[in-house]
Amino acid sequence: MPEETTSIDYVMEAASGPHFSGLHLDAQFLSSPRSLSSSLLADSIKQPFVIGVSGGTASGKTTVCDMIIQQLHDHRVVLVNQDSFYRGLTAEESERAHEYNFDHPDAFDTEQMLECVEKLKQGNSVHLPIYDFKNHRRCSESFRQVNASDVIILEGILVFHDQRVRDLMNMKIFVDTDADVRLARRIRRDTVERGRDVNSVLEQYAKFVKPAFDDFVLPSKKYADVIIPRGGDNHVAIDLIVQHIRTKLGQHDLCKIYPNVYVIQSTFQIRGMHTLIRDKEISKHDFVFYSDRLIRLVVEHGLGHLPFTEMQVVTPTGSVYSGVDFCKKLCGVSIVRSGESMENALRACCKGIKIGKILIHRDGDNGKQLIYEKLPNDISERHVLLLDPVLATGNSANQAIELLIQKGVPESYIIFLNLISAPEGIHCVSKRFPAVKIVTSEIDVALNDEYRVIPGLGEFGDRYFGTDD
Ligand SMILES: Nc1ncnc2c1ncn2[C@@H]1O[C@H](COP(=O)(O)OP(=O)(O)O)[C@@H](O)[C@H]1O
Ligand SMILES: Nc1ccn([C@@H]2O[C@H](COP(=O)(O)O)[C@@H](O)[C@H]2O)c(=O)n1
Ligand SMILES: [Mg+2]
Numbered sequence: 001m002p003e004e005t006t007s008i009d010y011v012m013e014a015a016s017g018p019h020f021s022g023l024h025l026d027a028q029f030l031s032s033p034r035s036l037s038s039s040l041l042a043d044s045i046k047q048p049f050v051i052g053v054s055g056g057t058a059s060g061k062t063t064v065c066d067m068i069i070q071q072l073h074d075h076r077v078v079l080v081n082q083d084s085f086y087r088g089l090t091a092e093e094s095e096r097a098h099e100y101n102f103d104h105p106d107a108f109d110t111e112q113m114l115e116c117v118e119k120l121k122q123g124n125s126v127h128l129p130i131y132d133f134k135n136h137r138r139c140s141e142s143f144r145q146v147n148a149s150d151v152i153i154l155e156g157i158l159v160f161h162d163q164r165v166r167d168l169m170n171m172k173i174f175v176d177t178d179a180d181v182r183l184a185r186r187i188r189r190d191t192v193e194r195g196r197d198v199n200s201v202l203e204q205y206a207k208f209v210k211p212a213f214d215d216f217v218l219p220s221k222k223y224a225d226v227i228i229p230r231g232g233d234n235h236v237a238i239d240l241i242v243q244h245i246r247t248k249l250g251q252h253d254l255c256k257i258y259p260n261v262y263v264i265q266s267t268f269q270i271r272g273m274h275t276l277i278r279d280k281e282i283s284k285h286d287f288v289f290y291s292d293r294l295i296r297l298v299v300e301h302g303l304g305h306l307p308f309t310e311m312q313v314v315t316p317t318g319s320v321y322s323g324v325d326f327c328k329k330l331c332g333v334s335i336v337r338s339g340e341s342m343e344n345a346l347r348a349c350c351k352g353i354k355i356g357k358i359l360i361h362r363d364g365d366n367g368k369q370l371i372y373e374k375l376p377n378d379i380s381e382r383h384v385l386l387l388d389p390v391l392a393t394g395n396s397a398n399q400a401i402e403l404l405i406q407k408g409v410p411e412s413y414i415i416f417l418n419l420i421s422a423p424e425g426i427h428c429v430s431k432r433f434p435a436v437k438i439v440t441s442e443i444d445v446a447l448n449d450e451y452r453v454i455p456g457l458g459e460f461g462d463r464y465f466g467t468d469d
Pocket of ligand 2: 056057058061083086102103132133134135136137156157209
């Protein structure tokens, strides 16, 4: 290899990409049965982003969905319409269709819809029924095949009605359009596309559509994360939504599952530093130098999650600057020994911060035993920054968190800072302590048979403190 290609500058420049760790899963790794449990792997690799779009009839739901799909452009997106799950009427019922309430939740086969969306979420393709609005029936011969995708949009008047359906959604949008505009559009659409006459549309609207809107659709608006006034005319709202979806798609799937997991925004610099500290050939000096830089970034990010109070100061120009005051009741707690490598960065950011210690003995890989702890007496009043550079199984972290909680620290006051997290560790900590925030700089692929993080960086403490010779 030519000399310049091994230089640090070269590595820093060549490193690129989002904040996932650098190991690409290859067939060999995936086929190793003990490398990683398959459900965990599925969780970590594929979690489509599910968007629910609701709103009154003819509010512009389908139009808004089409616009989102067009703008997302480079992502695989599928649209699932609640209409597909209308229960078909028998010939006899069809004769008296004007007496049937198509706007009541019972008009839909919600169980079937749930099953379809769950399958899509798990990465399977599904066959959706095709509904004919003219005959009020499902087409018996054909289905629409929908493949698993990055984004699933579920659209319909009552998609927020059932809690189980809502729970499948990562984002809920309500399209809010004036009732008179909706009625005018509905008359035009139903007469042109659905084989109705104006009188029947008005009669159905007064008898069923409006009352069901008031009873079921409008009350479900409260579940929306975003309300779009004026539907498809609201380009600003649609742009913002598309931008948000793009950001979410760029995030690690575990951040979608656990909202308290934060991966610092990746840059070429960060990727480059990770490339260096993971390299087994790097000198001890460089390992410490680049680890320190990364630790500092994680610490700064973690501090950003602390509460603040607003305050004003007067600048030398005599003007008032409206700013914020840092939270003062803080404490660092390092999990000995590798956590101690993060103390300097914390001290550099928080002048005079108290730092406690917890030592947990690793006895095998599941049995962890608390050996030593020294914590400030008033720790229960402090926000705690828990320090350990590598989150592997999550057992030590959980033990440390449990101790802090026993000492009276509220769960939501704990921020766990690390450089590298294994998905297993994130699952373990976040499931047990959902209010604890985890801030990391990269999420790696998995743990191996020996509970070591893959690709990881080996024994951090030994490499940092020079005891690996
Ligand atoms: N912003 C808009 N301006 C004019 N017509 C619209 C607009 N949005 C939707 N429409 C029309 O109104 C009708 C209902 O819109 P659609 O998106 O199908 O609503 P929904 O899916 O909520 O029932 C369609 O005929 C559509 O072309
Ligand atoms: N056979 C049917 C089935 C449904 N409807 C009406 O469709 C509306 C829902 O579709 P949108 O695109 O408007 O959301 C709903 O209000 C039903 O009244 C129908 O008329 N005939
Ligand atoms: Mg529609």
